[in-house]
Amino acid sequence: MTGGDDELAAELEALLGRRHPVAAAAVVDGGGATTASIGAGLDADFEIGSISKGVTGLLYADAIERGEVTAATPLGDLLPLADAPVGGVTLGALSTHRSGLPSLPPSAQPWRRTVALWRHGTNPYGEDLGQLLDQARGARLGRPRPRYSNLGFELLGHALASAAGTTYAGLLHDRITVPLGLERCYVPAAPEALRSEALTGVNRRGRRQEPWTGEALAPAGGIRAAIGDMATLTGALLDGTAPGIAALDPVAPFSMGYRIGAAWITVETRRRTVTWHNGGTGGFRTWMGLDREAGRGVVVLSATAAAVDSHGFELLAA
Template sequence: MLADDDQTTAPDQQSVSDQPTTPGHPTLERPARRTVLGIGAASVGTLLGAGALASPRPGNLGESTGDRRLASALVPHLTGQRTVAAALIEGGTTRYVGFGADQHREFEIGSLTKTFTAALVMDAVDRGELALQDTVADVLGDRASGAAVADVSIQELASHTSGIPSLPSAVTAKNIWRTPLHRDPYAGFDAEAVIDLALDAEPVHRGKVVYSNHGVALEGQLLAVAAGASWETLLHKRLIDPMRLRETWAPITADHLPANAPTGHATNGHRSGAWTMDGFAAAGGIRSTATDIASWLRSMMDGSNPGAHGIEPVARQNETTQVGINWFTSQLEGGGSAVWHNGETGGFHSFCGWSPETERGWVMLSDTATPDVDDVSMRVLSGEVLR
């Protein structure tokens, strides 16, 4: 997805924002700057014409907490960051470090949410509720009759090979004013809308890895139909509660957020509104902490997470990056590999991944929407940082 960071592409040309990006490392092709959850060229144009002309507000890194060695090693790599929480997993030890935060501070994790949807899908496969080769029509029946996506499979949705554009044109059109104001671009599109918009979609470049938020949101809603419960209900009953992730949740709509819910900063330093994502939440609507995401990552590393059965690649993006069920595997500079995912909303950026060869895991959560988090994270996993 590596393209010029300032290039944009119209939605019908597979605009891909909010997608995993690791500057300086293997990445998926992407025409837009935003990783994980951006909203397309029309809104970007408005952003440039209206809100983006506001002067940047430089970030000041918060005071460090936790492991001093980690803090000392990270500080040179955190220019422009404000509030950060991170966790390093090595063997049986998890070490935490924070800047203006401890390991219990809540962040929007953006597209890291997709790894939770992956675990729910693999759990549903184990339960016999769903198969990776099941299609949209298999799950929806007559409702999908005549739809161009009727024969798209769960596996295609999870590996970003479905050809479903990342963002429906209806989302882009509705958000011409929301983007410059840093508002949630997905608000107002519920679970039924996610399905209906997908049934109206025309796949483009099917079979090629092109990152799609809509595709994964549909994956989550098809799972919900197959299991007979909402995605958020399944998230809590099958993952959050049994894994005791007490600091992890998905508000779905803004009215479920407490008044003091943390908000983050856009790349230019301006405050961004909270993103809850409504029916698209399966692609990016979870809020969590370094403590819980470290536990989540450890369960992936030791194989106890149902999503661990889905990390084997089923599609290839390029010579260095492959895709499994909502997880990416990339070659690391200097040798070895990383299994990873990142996330970005309007005001947050996140990273979660590990190297199977070194058994080193890393979580990093920031309240500033910048892909710099990905670069330092990959360098941690490769051993360049924190040797």
């Protein structure tokens, strides 16, 4: 089964190979958006994984523009964390992965959850906001150096929602999906909230994985979307009409020669400046990249947990 543009579908199939039997792609440039899918229809929605952090980065930059928060606003001003070490961490530090927070709090027992994911494909997340805050209160802060933190972006997203007097799901809906007309972009808090077109991902051995749903996870990795919506978002990022577009601009060094904005990574490659983010869950891998100077963007979504980063970079450079 293929859908959308036949030429892009054939290119995607050749590029990804047999390891990715269910996938979709979008190419956006001056001629508009071209989308294609293999193994599923164009309406199918994928877990976009940590590209969700990029969306939260947009919401952060948008909240600054609205005057609701600043980079210096501490978490304890927005969430009931003022009595914990994490309460003093600023939103700016969270947005650039410089909070000193671990990827996950020790109280979440990440090793046990990772083993359960490997053995049984179970969702390692699933907490609600109250449970997330309990975990955050016990988190120890390390040195404020570049350190990728899922916990940090979970807290950032929920803090932004608090500043706006809503939930993260409501914030996403009101400030991203509705203004941009995204019809299949959402954050399911539980498996029963999945759309009928939601795909089930598989690991690299082809074993089905539980969906990664959960209220707490949403800002860091819980968004699902169809390829058409991702193409629309890409177009809005390229033409500057997306809310919080300043999130794309790098403000600090990260690692391996990269620079970082609000979640978004910028790298020089093949004489191009590429702004990008990837994502990975138990059964999905995703990549989204922009050549802002050339006005070209690419999204690759796969319902198999095998990397697609190199494929995304190659398609962007084509």
